Amino acid sequence: MTIEVRELALPATWDEESAAGRELRASIAVRNAVVVDTWHGDDALILTPAESLGQAQHQDDERLVFLGAWLDGEHVGRAVLSWGVHEGLHVGSASILVLPSARRRGVGAALWDAALARLEAEGRTTIQAWIDHRPATGATIAPPTGFGAIPADAAETRFALARGFRLEQVERVSELRLDGAADLDALEAAARPHATDYDLLAWRGSTPPEHRDAMAALRARMSTDAPSADLDVDEEAWDADRLVRAEAADAAQGRTMWTTVARHRASGVLAAYSSLSTPVEPERPIDQEDTLVHAEHRGHRLGMLVKIANLRQVVAAEPQRARVMTWNAEENRPMLAVNEAMGFRAIGYEAGWQRVAASPPAGTQAAQGSAA
Numbered sequence: 001m002t003i004e005v006r007e008l009a010l011p012a013t014w015d016e017e018s019a020a021g022r023e024l025r026a027s028i029a030v031r032n033a034v035v036v037d038t039w040h041g042d043d044a045l046i047l048t049p050a051e052s053l054g055q056a057q058h059q060d061d062e063r064l065v066f067l068g069a070w071l072d073g074e075h076v077g078r079a080v081l082s083w084g085v086h087e088g089l090h091v092g093s094a095s096i097l098v099l100p101s102a103r104r105r106g107v108g109a110a111l112w113d114a115a116l117a118r119l120e121a122e123g124r125t126t127i128q129a130w131i132d133h134r135p136a137t138g139a140t141i142a143p144p145t146g147f148g149a150i151p152a153d154a155a156e157t158r159f160a161l162a163r164g165f166r167l168e169q170v171e172r173v174s175e176l177r178l179d180g181a182a183d184l185d186a187l188e189a190a191a192r193p194h195a196t197d198y199d200l201l202a203w204r205g206s207t208p209p210e211h212r213d214a215m216a217a218l219r220a221r222m223s224t225d226a227p228s229a230d231l232d233v234d235e236e237a238w239d240a241d242r243l244v245r246a247e248a249a250d251a252a253q254g255r256t257m258w259t260t261v262a263r264h265r266a267s268g269v270l271a272a273y274s275s276l277s278t279p280v281e282p283e284r285p286i287d288q289e290d291t292l293v294h295a296e297h298r299g300h301r302l303g304m305l306v307k308i309a310n311l312r313q314v315v316a317a318e319p320q321r322a323r324v325m326t327w328n329a330e331e332n333r334p335m336l337a338v339n340e341a342m343g344f345r346a347i348g349y350e351a352g353w354q355r356v357a358a359s360p361p362a363g364t365q366a367a368q369g370s371a372a
Contacts, residue, residue, distance in 0.1 A: 001072060003106055005114040008066040010056055014049035025049050026075040027068055034097040038132050039348070044175075044285050044325060045132075051279070054252035060245050061085050063122075067114055069098070069107050076102035079111045083124055087223075087234035092124030103155070112163060125357035126232050129165065131156045132173070133349045143167045143352075145229045148330030150351045160353045169229035169329055169352035172336065174344040175285075176324040178315065182343040184308050191301035191308075195262065198271060198302060202260040202313050206247045211261070212240035214270040219243060222292045227329040231354055254280045257289075260310035262302045271297035274306040276314050278321065286314055288326035291335060304338050311342075 008027060011020035032046040039045065056064045062082055069077030076099045083092040094115045098107045119127055133150045140149035141157065148170025151157060160167075207215045216238040223236035250257050255277045262272040275289040293302045315321065327350060328335050 001105065002070075003110045004070040005067055005077075005110050007118075008068050010053065010066075014053040023068060023075070024053060024066075027066060027078045028052055030075060030078050030099055031097055033099055035132075037100050038134065040134065044323070046284075048254075048279070048281075051253040051255070054254060055249060058245065058249035058252055059085075061242060065118060067111060067118075069111050071102050071105065071107055074102075077107045077111050079115045081115055081118055083119070083122055084234075087236050088232065090124060091126045091128065091232050091234075092119040092122060093128045093130075094119065095129060108159060112159075120357075127165075127355045128231060129160065129353045129355075130171075131160065131351045131353065133351060135346070135348060141167060143169050143229060145169060145227075145329075145331050148172065148349060150349055157351075160351075163355065165353040165355040167351055168231050168354045169227075169331075171327045171329050171350040171352065172346050173348040173350055174326050174328065174336075174339055175347045176326075176339075176342060176344045178322055178324070180343055182341060184312070184342065187304060187341055188308050191304045195300045195302055195305055197265050198262045198297075198300065198305075199265055200260055200262055200305060200309050202258075202309060204256065204258055204313070204317070206251070206257070207243060207259065211270065212243050215259075215261075215273065216240050216243045218270060218273055218292055218294070219246075219290075221294060222290050225292060225295065227332045229329070229331070229352065231352055250277065255287075258310055258314050260306045260313060262293075262297070262306050264297065269294075269297075272302035272306050274303075274310045276310055276324070278314060278318060282318065282320040283322075286311075286321050286324040288324055291338075303335065304341070307338060307342065 008023050009020040011018055011024055013021070014024060015021060028047060028049045035045050036043050056066070062084055065081040067079040067081070068075055078097055080095045081092060096108055096111045096115065098111070133154060136149065136151040139152040141152045142149040150167070150170060220236055220238040223233065247257065258276045260274050261270045263269070264271045272293040274291040277287045277289055291303055291307055311324065326339060326344065328339065
């Protein structure tokens with residue numbers, strides 16, 4: 001049995017008939033097969049080679065490295081490594097995936113060893129990872145926040161614990177089936193009287209130039225205001241130029257961004273925003289991206305209003321979309337309450353793990369008997 005792990009070269013285009021093009025497509029095929037298996041046949045979270053390459057070709061603010069793993073010559077695993085350029089200069093992330101048919105044969109361990117070596121070479125002493133889970137049916141472990149839980153006996157859980165990771169946060173993965181949404185008219189009518197001092201503005205695609213500075217300020221707030229438990233997260237420095245770069249990266253993936261903001265009428269300040277993205281393929285779901293209400297403007301139900309207005313904007317333009325996917329920290333009860341009122345339901349969980357250099361294997365975090 002032979003295991004080979006090496007870094008993938010990036011092709012110029014995702015569909016080119018070069019060794020790099022073929023390896024990129026094989027890597028995405030591995031990713032998608034693992035994701036579909038994890039979600040019991042649901043392909044909502046697949047990624048296309050064009051999306052992957054589009055993201056990788058924009059590395060001004062975040063570096064991305066793709067590793068591939070071959071078992072006896074067959075491409076069976078991959079790792080994606082990333083690290084920030086401006087903030088968190090000691091932090092990196094790793095995502096390791098191995099085909100179900102190739103597990104328990106040392107492929108994941110080999111990928112991890114290569115990932116750790118590369119991240120350490122980049123000076124990254126704290127490593128973070130996010131791992132998907134379906135709802136648990138047996139014993140679970142919970143993060144220190146006390147919110148949410150994941151399966152204690154899952155192979156991914158055992159893998160992370162054995163390598164010195166600590167479970168820090170659990171995010172809820174929620175889905176809204178648009179044909180089963182709540183009465184959005186009623187929700188909006190109930191929220192409107194609380195927000196009489198605000199106007200809603202919406203746009204498709206890149207942020208209009210006159211709003212770039214204000215949106216950059218909100219994006220910076222998002223990096224600190226979103227619950228992050230004990231994950232090592234620095235405040236991000238955003239300006240109009242960084243916003244333009246981020247939006248160019250979204251466009252390069254073939255995704256369309258949709259944004260609705262709440263503007264305080266008296267001051268002209270943008271007080272809240274919500275963003276959604278849609279892939280090219282009409283059968284794939286809408287992704288709920290950020291939603292933020294500035295701390296100074298909370299209590300006016302702006303979160304509900306911008307989310308509903310933005311969803312309506314997308315559905316009016318792309319009525320073929322059938323569902324929306326979103327991720328929220330389990331401790332973020334205000335946003336989860338908005339989602340639940342709109343009709344979102346939990347379909348799974350994402351575990352946020354962190355490993356600090358020289359940490360010994362964590363063994364096991366406390367398990368609890370009930371399902372998450």
